[in-house]
Amino acid sequence: MMGPSHALSGAAVWLAGSWALDQFADYHQTPLAVAVGTAVCAGGALFPDLDLSGKVTRNQGGATVARTFGVFSLFLAEVMEKISLGVYYATKLSKDPKRNNGHRTLTHTIPFTVLVGWGTTALCAAYGKWAVVGILFFMIGLALRGLFDRWAERAGWVIVTLASAGAAWYTFANLPGDRGYPMIGLAVGVGCFVHILGDMITRAGVPILWPIPIKRRMWMMIGLPNKIALRTGSKAEVVVLRAAMTAVAVLAAVGLVAPSVLRKFNIDI
Ligand SMILES: [Zn+2]
Numbered sequence: 001m002m003g004p005s006h007a008l009s010g011a012a013v014w015l016a017g018s019w020a021l022d023q024f025a026d027y028h029q030t031p032l033a034v035a036v037g038t039a040v041c042a043g044g045a046l047f048p049d050l051d052l053s054g055k056v057t058r059n060q061g062g063a064t065v066a067r068t069f070g071v072f073s074l075f076l077a078e079v080m081e082k083i084s085l086g087v088y089y090a091t092k093l094s095k096d097p098k099r100n101n102g103h104r105t106l107t108h109t110i111p112f113t114v115l116v117g118w119g120t121t122a123l124c125a126a127y128g129k130w131a132v133v134g135i136l137f138f139m140i141g142l143a144l145r146g147l148f149d150r151w152a153e154r155a156g157w158v159i160v161t162l163a164s165a166g167a168a169w170y171t172f173a174n175l176p177g178d179r180g181y182p183m184i185g186l187a188v189g190v191g192c193f194v195h196i197l198g199d200m201i202t203r204a205g206v207p208i209l210w211p212i213p214i215k216r217r218m219w220m221m222i223g224l225p226n227k228i229a230l231r232t233g234s235k236a237e238v239v240v241l242r243a244a245m246t247a248v249a250v251l252a253a254v255g256l257v258a259p260s261v262l263r264k265f266n267i268d269i
Contacts, residue, residue: 001198001230003046003064005237005245007146009198010045010191012245014038015252017190022256029183034256036136036171037187043139044191045198046146047116048107051084053077068145070157080107088219095216105219108196108206117189124181129172132181137168139188203229 001009014037021027029037046065054062054074066077084102099105106112123131141164145152152160175181199206205223214220223229230237 001202001237002233003049003146004149005242006045006049006195006198007042007143008242008245008249010194011038011042011143011147012249012252013045013190013194014041014187015249015256019252019255031257031260032171032174033183034253036175037183039143039167040136040139040184040187041191041194042147043142044116044188045195046142046191047139047188048112048192048195048199050077051080051105051107052103053081053101064149065142065145067157068141068152069161073157091211091218093213093216093218096219104199104204104206104221107192108199108208109210110193110196110208111211113189113192113196116192117185119185120188121182121185124184129175132175132184133168133172135184135188136171137164140164140167200224201230202232 015034018029018034018037022029049063049065050073052063052066054066054077062074062077066074081102084106085099086102087106088096088099088102120135123135141160144160144164155163196206196208200208200222201224203223203226205221207219208222209220211218230241
């Protein structure tokens with residue numbers, strides 16, 4: 001799947017989940033909390049592809065998401081890719097093939113998802129608002145890059161960086177400070193998980209079972225069979241899948257916001 005589809009799926013899942021909690025579990029969030037969770041989940045849904053690096057010294061290549069903050073994120077992607085490759089070789093069994101890059105390995109596993117979600121929560125608990133503002137800055141940048149890819153491409157990474165810094169600062173100024181922020185960790189974790197599911201419906205698949213060894217393989221790639229797998233960039237992805245996810249996101253957002261708007265105008269439902 002391409003960047004925009006990943007980001008969109010993250011946003012749709014978070015909005016739909018927030019709507020379901022609101023409707024059936026009486027769990028209500030402020031519009032700002034919903035917006036923050038949605039942006040962070042969309043960014044989280046791109047995070048695993050930060051393992052696709054390019055040529056840092058020449059400022060070329062890499063996943064779209066690796067170019068969010070220019071050469072800085074490209075460098076981070078290089079580090080993530082090398083760590084992933086290191087973990088691959090450290091845990092590989094005899095039937096796992098040789099690899100020369102770490103893309104779609106460590107960052108596309110369940111333990112990584114849990115670690116990132118837990119790590120984010122721990123950072124927010126330990127450093128409070130300052131951790132929140134840093135994480136928001138990073139995740140909103142990824143989300144902008146993914147959701148508005150054409151705009152981001154034209155605007156360039158400096159504008160994207162400034163826009164995410166502005167959004168993070170606004171949130172910082174408006175969030176209450178005297179509490180933990182478990183929802184942010186959850187949003188990052190859910191985003192990563194949605195990314196893995198998105199890659200699973202493509203042909204290449206993901207090592208979703210790691211670290212469970214199967215037939216002398218630790219890194220078994222699990223994906224859909226060729227016949228029904230989603231081809232990256234195909235009409236099914238770019239038109240059908242994105243339209244469906246946009247519809248889910250919009251309906252959930254309307255469902256969340258409409259009651260309070262109606263209440264404001266004293267309309268009972
Ligand atoms: Zn991926």
